[in-house]
Each structure stands twice: as structure tokens, then as C-alpha cells.
Amino acid sequence: MLTAKTKILCIIGHPIDHSLSVIMHNAAIQKIELDYRYIAFNVFPNDLSNAIDGLKSLNIKGASITIPHKISVMKYLDIIEPMAEMIGAINTIKNEDGILIGRNTDGEGFLKSVKESGYNIKNKKVVLFGAGGAARACAFYLAKEVDKITIINRSDARMNDLISKLNSNYSISIKGINLSKKEEIKKEIADSDMLVNTTPVGMYPKVNVSPVNPLWLHPNLFVVDLIYSPIHTKLLQDASSIGCNVLSGVGMLINQGIIAFEWWTGFSPDKKLMKQVVIAELEKLK
Template sequence: MLTGKTKNLGVLGWPIAHSLSPVLQNAAIGKAGVDYVYTALPVRPEDLPAAVAGLKALQFRGWNVTIPHKTAIMPLLDAIDEDARIIGAVNTVVNDDGHLTGYNTDVTGFIQALVDAGFVPQGKTVVLLGAGGAARAVVWGLIKAGVQAIYIGVRSPEKVQPLVDEFSAYGTLTVSHWESEDFAAKLSAADLLVNTTPLGMTPHVDAMPPVDWSKVKADAFVYDIIYTPAETRLLREAREYGHRVLNGEGMLAGQGAAAFVKWTGVAPNVELMKAKLRAALAT
């Protein structure tokens, strides 16, 4: 029941009507029995400074940040966590008595889902398909988890070289065209194959990045951060070739759970959040 003591949370984005964060977070709130409520907050890009000032004035405890505000919000905050600073994007804000701190919990969500699935990244070799916005959090998460090397395959290597140069200060990274012989050799060495592209996402479910399964190690783990559909063409083919697979459901729920802890100090029921996500997607 909402009362005068109920603390407010939300998610900022434009557009925002499609967001499943309210479903996940309010399910977690109800299960944990904490006095919070979480809502979607549509904010036009030009209104972001006013929105942040307004949420601070209204004493919102915190909020998530999604497209197109993840980078634009950073100068409006009082402090930026190291993960968010290195990735260059904030997806979670915590308001401590008017002091706003930005975090990026995508890192936690990505790695925790992988570990929960039984894959330990430390010392492993990784091939990444794509290098868009989500890839920065994935790359940083893998580096923090202690992987040996990250090989990125893309359509336009020259566009991704600046990212490789930037993160090479922290680990071993290379980039090559994903249809080149060089990439095929990298694919053969991979313990983990991760898709960070939108290829295969609903409604374009027949698409997938080019992968020659004959070049992929038999025991390689395949992780697609897409969660709709639950099984992309990439994951279906990987499963048919005998690979262990994981979709993006755990990453989405995991990043939400990490944000929940920062706001409330309480660990939510992540399995419930996943179940609510599946139910929402089904409808």
C-alpha cells in the first residue's frame, strides 16, 4: 500500500513505454516487502537537466537510465562510479540526501548471469560479435573478471579500433572483420562466444551474425545478450551444435537486481524477476 512514507524510484528514457523495468522492480519490491514504488518516466532529451533537478527536488531515492540518456546524464551528477566512468554510461542513479551518484550495473548483470550459468571467465579467451553500446559494459565486465583475451569481430573494424585502443590499457583486445581468415582463427580459440549485436532480435528473428560453427570449439559457451526472443537463431544453432547457451534474460534481471540493492540495501529475488520478465514478454 502506498503511503506518505513510500519512497519513489523510476526509469528515465525516451521513449519509455516499452520498458520492462517497472515489471521487474515492482515484483522485487512486493516480494521484498520494502516501502518503495517504481514507475516509468518519459523524458525528452532536451528536458533531461530539468528532469534530474526535479527528481532531486522530489527526493526520489533513485532511478534507472536508459536510451538516449545514459551518457548525457553524467555531467548532471555529483559523482560517477569507476565502472560507469570507464564504460562512459550510467544506467543507475542513487540519491543520498541530494548527492547523486551514477553507476553502471550492466557490468554486474552480464557477469553474474554468466557465472550463475556455470561459466567462470577468469583465464578464458573470448570472441565478441559486435561492438555497439552494450559492448562497452561487456568488455569491461570481462576484463574485470580476468579473461585472458578478447577478440572482437565486426563489419567495420576501423570504426571499432578506438574502443580497442582505449580498453587495451586494461587487457588484451583485437578487432577484425568477422568474415576474415584472421577472425576464423580467433573463433577457433574462443572459450566463450558473445553476441552484442541486435541481429536476431524480435521482429528480425531470422538474422544472426556470421558464425562458421565448424570453426568454433566444441566446448565453447555461447552467450547472446538478446532476451527477445528467448532463443535467437544464434542460440538455436549453437544448441544444435552441442554448445551450452545463455540468453540475455539473466543480464537484464541481474542489472536490475544490482540497482535494487543500491537503492534499498536489500537483495531481491532474482528468479522472481526473471519469471515476471518471461510472463511480460509472453503477453
């Protein structure tokens, strides 16, 4: 029951109508009978500063931050966790007695989902498509364990920025290839163990496209797509059809949410239930 003591968690983004976090977190809250509610706020970029002030004045205990605010919100926070500072973006805020702390659970959630799949990333060579916010979060966590990361991106500026940030923090081999250099990409994939798509190419509703030419794939690749809508993207279907092991973005979505939930409430949510409600919602889009 909602009472005057009920604690509020929220998600701030724009647009926000299709967020799965509301369903996922409220299902978890209800299951363990916590006196919390998780709600969505559609906040325009111009209103972000006021909305973040509102977290303090309304004593909102925690917030998920999504597109387009993951970077711009950082300047309004009191503390940024070191890994989020390195990544240059946050997706979660905790309100600790009026002090707003920013953290990035995307990379942690990604790495956890890869490990849960049973794939051993130690010393592997990884090709990463994209150099945006999600790519940065994943790359910083991958770089702790793999031997080599090759970033493939449409624009050189974002790619070079990510490469230089990775190089100043890790000593593994990091290189970049522009998306237009097809032959180079093909060779790089042939020599790699794992391929990760962090671009939105293939995301609902444009589901019939893939960021990777299917002819570049080989059966020894472990292929991960951060996209969760659809669950089985064209890239994952192409990869499965030639015998690759594949992983969708659903696991990352659930895990980043679980890490946030535990941080805010101190309780472990029911992961199976969270996955079940998210998948049920995604199935409705078919």
C-alpha cells in the first residue's frame, strides 16, 4: 500500500514512455514487499537541472538516468564514482541524505551478463562496434580482462576519444577502424574471438538491418548485441545461423537494474521475476 512513508525511486529520460525499468523494478519491489515505488519522469534537457534539484527536495532515494541525460547530468551531482568518471557517463543516482552520487552500472551489468553466459573473456580479442555511451561503459570493463579491443565506428572523433581514454587507463592493445574500411574490418573480425554491437543498428522498429556484414562472421566468434528490442536481432540471427554462440542485451538490462536496486535499497531483487516481466513486455512488440 502507498503511504506517506513510501520511498520513491524513479527514471529520468526523454522520451520515457517505452522504458522497461518501471515494470522491472516495481515487480521486484512488490515481490519482496518493500515500501518503495519506482516511477518515470519525462524530463526535457532544459529542465534537467531543476529535476535533479527535485531529487533532493522531494527526498527521492534513487534514480535511473537514461537517454539523453547520461552525460549532461554529471555536472549536477555531488560525487561521481571513479569508474563512471573514467567512462564519462552515469546511469544511476543514489540520494544519500541529500548527497547525490552518480554511478554507471551499464558496464558492470554487461560484464556480468557475459560471464553468466559461461563465456571466458580472459585474454580474448574483441571487436566492438560503436563508440557512444554504452560502448564506453562496456569497453572500460572489457579492458580489465581481455587482450585486445578494436573499436569500429562511423565517426572518427568519438572513436579516437574512446581509444585515447582507454590507452591512458589500460595497457592492453587498443585500435580503431572507421566503419567505411570494409576490408580492414573483415580481416579484424576474422582474427577476433568476440564481437560486440553497441550501436542501435537493428533496434526496433528497424529490425531487418545489421551493423555487420554476415559474410564477415565465423563460427568461433562469440557475438553479443546490446540491443534487447528485439531480443534476437538480425545480427544475432545471422551469427546463430552459422553456429556462433550469441548473447542478447536482455541480460545486461536486467543486471544493470539489479546492481542499481541493490545499491538503492540494500536488498537483492528476484532476478528471475525481473527477467520474466521484461521478456513478457518485449514479446508484446512482436
